[in-house]
Amino acid sequence: MLADYEQLAELWARQGLLVRAIALCKVILRLDPAHEPARRLLAELDARRVDPHAPPGPAVPRPRALDAAAGTGLAGGEGESRASLLSRVGTRELLSMMETLVPRVFQPGESIVEEGQPGSSMFAIVEGSVEVVRTLKSGRRRTVAFIGEGEFFGEMSLLAGTPRFATVRAFERTAVLELTREQLEKLLQRHPSVEDVLQGFHRERLLEDVLRGNPLFRTLTPEQREALARDFQICTRPAGTLLLEQGKEVDALYLLLRGRCQVTHRHPDGHQVPLRTLGEGDMFGEIALMLGLAATATVCAETPCVLLRLDWGSCERHLLSDPGVCEALSRMGNERLLSSAGLYWESPAPVGTPRD
Incomplete structure (x- = not known):
């Protein structure tokens, strides 16, 4: 080969x-x-x-430092799964992919992709490095990562059809190879197995980032996180989708990766009370998990959303058996119940509606 x-x-x-x-x-x-x-x-x-x-x-x-960076795939050496995408593709498939990719060069500070914009391509860094910048909930922009030679980025928007998750701009003069959706579709017609490789790489990278960065999972050992990652399902939902419905059974724990959701509570007389807006990184369904209740509120996708879903059986195997995670889930559920109760009583009732 x-x-x-x-x-x-x-x-x-x-x-x-x-x-x-x-x-x-x-x-x-x-x-x-x-x-x-x-x-x-x-x-x-x-x-x-x-x-x-x-x-x-x-x-x-x-320089040896650059050789080391090329060997690990990322400045700082972020593990083998990030460096193994190309090694998973067969000889013919990889050669077809390399012939399909289009070279592009960006100067320092030049944006390659912009957060929130539609994404229809992914990139491989041939030379140089890029910085990944995200807009926080406060509105401030922060550099969250630097990516070096051999790394891929942009695959989520290409594969899931979601807006760009972050702005990526050249940190120095950077040469990349771009794979557009149209080129990918032609490549998959000749080599369908490439899709499984890309999806698997994307899933592993996404779950690695989420499970390492979310405070709820920090008490888990690497082996426990790896087992948990196998049971998580990645799903996309369009705007307007009901994710949880008040009074209905809840069958999974959800972690919102991309997008926004609105949480509302329905009064006995039928009027709706807005409780909160869920953003990226927020979890829901934990009250039903810990207390065995039906949904205490309705959660609806305000924008197109990407979520991680963990069914109850997997929650019991991976989360409820760990004292640290179980305690964190209980605390999260109790805080949310108290917060919701406060918002409920603070919200003005319609004229003529008595307070119990």
Whole structure:
């Protein structure tokens, strides 16, 4: 397989497709860091890119720090699952994908994707690095990550059809390869297995981020989080979808990843009281889980939403058996009940409606 990649990289180099050839060399080194032919070709291509008239032959090696970053896939070394996307794709599929990707170059500070905008493509970083910027609930914008060579981003919007989750802009001069939805559809017609690879990679990265970053799951061991991740379901719901209905049975615990939901309470006389707006990272369904109740309020998607869903059986296996998680869920449910009760009594009743 690596010999095929090496021959194609050399062919692209001879054709002047330097960015693609460099990208493929980095794929080879990701799979086999000691692959000397790829290292020599990459050094030569780096020299030709700096000086187009440079003669063929070895060039000054790249700093070891950059080689290490290319080997781990992310500045800071964020684990093997993030570095393994390309290694999961078969030879023919990967070569088709590399031929499909379109090279683009961005200057420092230039936006590659914008938060909230429709997303119809994903990107692989060939050279350079990018910063990921998100808008917090307070309205402030904060850099939440830096991503380096070999990393992919933008796959959620491409695969789930949701708006961009964050702004990604070049931190330095950055070369990327772009895969659009139209190109992906053509690729999947020839190689349907690529979709499973992309979906699996996207799911693992998403769950890794959520389970590591959510305070509720921090008491779990890595092994427990890995087992929990296998049972989470990722689902998308359009605006207007009823996710929980007051008085109806609740069958799962939900974590809102993208979008907003409105929570309302229906009085006995039928009028609705708005309780709160749920945003990204909020959880719901925990009251029913801990107290065995039907839904105490209605939760409706205000915008298109992406959610993690964990059915009751999985909750019992993974969450209720852990004292730390169980205590956190109980505290969360009690605080929400008290908050809802306060909002209920503070809300003005319609004229002529008695208070009990």
